[in-house]
Amino acid sequence: MTTYPEVRMLIGGEWIAEGGQGAMQVVNPATxxxxxxxxxxxxxxxxxxxxxxxxxxxxxxxxxxxxRYRVIRRAAELxxxxxxxxxxxxTLEMGKPHAQALGETTGAADxxxxxxxxxxxxxxxxxxxxxxxxxxQRVTQEPVGPAxxxxxxxxxxxxPAKKIxxxxxxxxxxxxxxxxxxxxxxxxxxECFVDAGLPDGVLNLVHGDPAMIxxxxxxxxxxxxxxxTGSTAVGKQLGVxxxxxxxxxxxxxxxxxxxxxxxxxDFDRTVAACAATKFRNAGQVCVSPTRFLVARGIxxxxxxxxxxxxxKLKVGDASSDESVEMGPLAHAGRVAAMTELMKSLGGEKGExxxxxxxxxxxxxxxxxxxxxxxxxxxxxMVEEPFGPVAGIVPYDDIEEAVRIANSLRYGLAAYAxxxxxxxxxxxxxxLRAGMVAINHFGVGSPETPFGGTGDSGFGSExxxxxxxxxxxxxxxxxxxx
Ligand code: NAD
Numbered sequence: 001m002t003t004y005p006e007v008r009m010l011i012g013g014e015w016i017a018e019g020g021q022g023a024m025q026v027v028n029p030a031t032x033x034x035x036x037x038x039x040x041x042x043x044x045x046x047x048x049x050x051x052x053x054x055x056x057x058x059x060x061x062x063x064x065x066x067x068r069y070r071v072i073r074r075a076a077e078l079x080x081x082x083x084x085x086x087x088x089x090x091t092l093e094m095g096k097p098h099a100q101a102l103g104e105t106t107g108a109a110d111x112x113x114x115x116x117x118x119x120x121x122x123x124x125x126x127x128x129x130x131x132x133x134x135x136x137q138r139v140t141q142e143p144v145g146p147a148x149x150x151x152x153x154x155x156x157x158x159x160p161a162k163k164i165x166x167x168x169x170x171x172x173x174x175x176x177x178x179x180x181x182x183x184x185x186x187x188x189x190x191e192c193f194v195d196a197g198l199p200d201g202v203l204n205l206v207h208g209d210p211a212m213i214x215x216x217x218x219x220x221x222x223x224x225x226x227x228x229t230g231s232t233a234v235g236k237q238l239g240v241x242x243x244x245x246x247x248x249x250x251x252x253x254x255x256x257x258x259x260x261x262x263x264x265x266d267f268d269r270t271v272a273a274c275a276a277t278k279f280r281n282a283g284q285v286c287v288s289p290t291r292f293l294v295a296r297g298i299x300x301x302x303x304x305x306x307x308x309x310x311x312k313l314k315v316g317d318a319s320s321d322e323s324v325e326m327g328p329l330a331h332a333g334r335v336a337a338m339t340e341l342m343k344s345l346g347g348e349k350g351e352x353x354x355x356x357x358x359x360x361x362x363x364x365x366x367x368x369x370x371x372x373x374x375x376x377x378x379x380x381m382v383e384e385p386f387g388p389v390a391g392i393v394p395y396d397d398i399e400e401a402v403r404i405a406n407s408l409r410y411g412l413a414a415y416a417x418x419x420x421x422x423x424x425x426x427x428x429x430x431l432r433a434g435m436v437a438i439n440h441f442g443v444g445s446p447e448t449p450f451g452g453t454g455d456s457g458f459g460s461e462x463x464x465x466x467x468x469x470x471x472x473x474x475x476x477x478x479x480x481x
Contacts, residue, residue, distance in 0.1 A: 002088040002319065007038040007183045009207055010190055011045060012052030013200025020045045021208060024180060029095045029328040030317035030363045038183040040208035043216055049175050049204040050222040053146035056173035056201030061143050063171070063199075065119040072116035072168055074196035079109040079161075079189065086157065086188045088319070093182045094153050095327035095364075096281050097318040101157075107446070108161035108189070111462055114446040115165035118467040122170075135478045141471035143171030144248055145224025148217045150210070150238070152230045153330050154284045156182035157189055162450070162461040163227045164193065164203060170470035172225065175204045175217060181330055183207045210234075218242055225470060228252070229286070232384075232410075232455045250469050251457035252450070254384040255286045255412030258405035260427060261302065262398070262418035263295040265439075270417040271302055274390075275309035277441040279326050279368050283388040284334070286456075287413035287435070287443055291381055292392040293401045299394035303372045306392065307354035310368040317363060328364040329387060338366045338387045341379055350374030350391060376404060384410065398423060406432040412452035413443050434460070 007026070008015045020042020028035050041049075060068070079086070087101035096104075124140035149163040160176055167174045178186030190205045206213060218226055218241040225248040228238050235251035242249035261270055278289055294302045318324040329335050335358050342356050355367030369389040374380045380391045395401040405414055414433035418424050424438045434452035435443040444450055444462070451460030459469055 002092055004036040004089065004092060005184050005187065007036060007187055007207065009039055009041060009045070010194065010203070010205040011049045012204070013194075016045070019208060024208070026093065026181065026183060027331075028092050028319065029181075029330055030319055032362045032364070035092055036184065038180070038207040041206040041213060043212075046206060046213065046216050049206055050146070050217065050220050052201035052204050053173040053175050054222045056199065056203075057143070057146050059199050060168070060173055060202045061171040068169060068171065069116045069119045071193075071196050071198050072112060072119070072165065075193040075198070076109040076112040076116065078192040078195055079112065080106055082188065082192065083109070086185065089188060090156055090182070090185045091319045091327070093185055094156060094330050095318060097324050097327055098322060100281065104155055104158050107444075108157045111158070111161050111446040112165040114462070115169040115467055118464060119169040119171075122467060122471075133480050135480060136476075138476045140474050140476070141170070141468060142474045144470055144472045145172060146222050147172045147174045147225040147227060147470060148214070148223050149174050149176045150214055150226070150228040150230065151176065151178050151186070153179035153182040154281060154286075156185035159229050160186050160189055162466060164189070166461065166466040167225075167227075167470045168193070168198070168202065169467050172470045173202045175206060177206050177208075177210065177213050177217075180207070180210065214238055215241060218245065218247065221245070223247060226250070227461075227469070232457075235457060248469075248472070250459035250461065252286070252459075252461060253412075253452065253455065253457040254386070254410060255288070255452060255456050256291060256382075256384045256408050256410045257287055257289045257413040257415060257433075258291040258293055258431070259289045260398070260401045260405060260416040260418075260431070261292065261294045261298070262416070262420060262423055263297045264419040264423070265417035266419065267298060267301070271305045271309065273441060275306050278390045279310065279313055279388050282326050282329055282366070284330060284386055288386075289415055289441065290385060290390060291405070292390055293395050293404055294392060296394040296396055299392070303353060303370070303392050306390065307370045310354040310370050310390075313368050315359065315365055315368065326368060326388065329366055330364070332364055334387060335364045335366055338369075338385070338389065341385055341387075341389065342369070344379040345371060345374065348375045349378040350380060355388070376407070382408065398426065402427070402430045406430070409455040410452070411454040412456035413437065415441060
């Protein structure tokens, strides 16, 4: 039996259980039962968090990089030690199977490690001067300042870890606002940093109404950077607020990833990888493969095999059954969104060949769903479904596949499977996306940048870029006295 912790906020090193605006209930999406509550922050408490982040920044930016590294590395070790317990709380709050929650948590520790290491490595550069009268031209990366970190519920450990790791490694302080549905997961991550010895005020945690919190925090002159992961619509609103204050902004938004499957691809390995990856986290992943573009010669076989694999998946409450492969959707709104999407299908808009319906509750479950031959203008093929649904369409030549893949405004991840070297080079070059993976689905390693283009946002997290995103460039040039 997993014990749900008391959820609190962290402001200036003090854990606060009382929200100035009351409390909000937290529900297990697999049972629809309340599991706890979280305090709702008031504007006065947000002002206290801003003041704490301001004074925390003054301390942390002047802390030697090696000290920052040691504290952050220690936090990553604590995260690893506590991963088993934290993963169980992740499953309670948002429903993903334990193995996935555990992999997310230990993976987040690796991410934090990598970003901490960058604190030691990023030394800047010396630029040759045009004249000997100039003694030195030194370019350094300075921490940008207090950062506001806004994260969603689908990866409640990994996404805050990327942002906190990058911000703290670079010498910034931060205020984290996690999703309303997953406050305890975020708290357990933050506790690792506190217990690792992070000075008071460097990392703060608040819960509550997302629009009120983001508007108040972004408007403050204390805030110098905003990092948001979530929907494109909200990302655009926050981008306007950040621009009004000339603040750095990193939006990591929605996607609608295409998968181009060539005739030469290893069929069994490809279809197995596609079905497993599509339904991971019940499809609630910004890089989830959604538009499967399959060479006509193997199309019928691919649809049949994908549908058969989808129907075999065990769906259920992962908090009480370890054999569950796909958990519930995060909240009732996601099931309603999937049901609406299904109503838009039929006729040339696509045939449902697996799933297609909500599963009778309790719990917010939806069947793994496969749609054959949806028209390219159907809602499924244009709007990010953010759920367990795949659309499969045939193509006749590789240029047509690339045209379809590149036809949306999103550009986060794109995938391809092919044994042809020529085709893999062509696809790597031509697919318009921030990340292209060929013959696998792995776009989320700690060492590589993660980010998109177009309506999927800009900037990158993780990798060296995940550190540099919390810095600004400074030139110091010195002439002879
Ligand atoms: P939603 O837009 O209500 O909430 C998504 C997340 O955004 C939540 O964590 C919420 O706290 C936050 N949010 C909402 N309004 C905000 C605001 N004004 N300021 C700051 N944060 C705000 O949608 P939902 O139904 O919970 O999630 C589904 C949609 O969200 C999907 O369409 C998907 O595009 C998007 N989403 C994307 C990611 C991602 O990894 N890119 C993750 C989760 C959700």
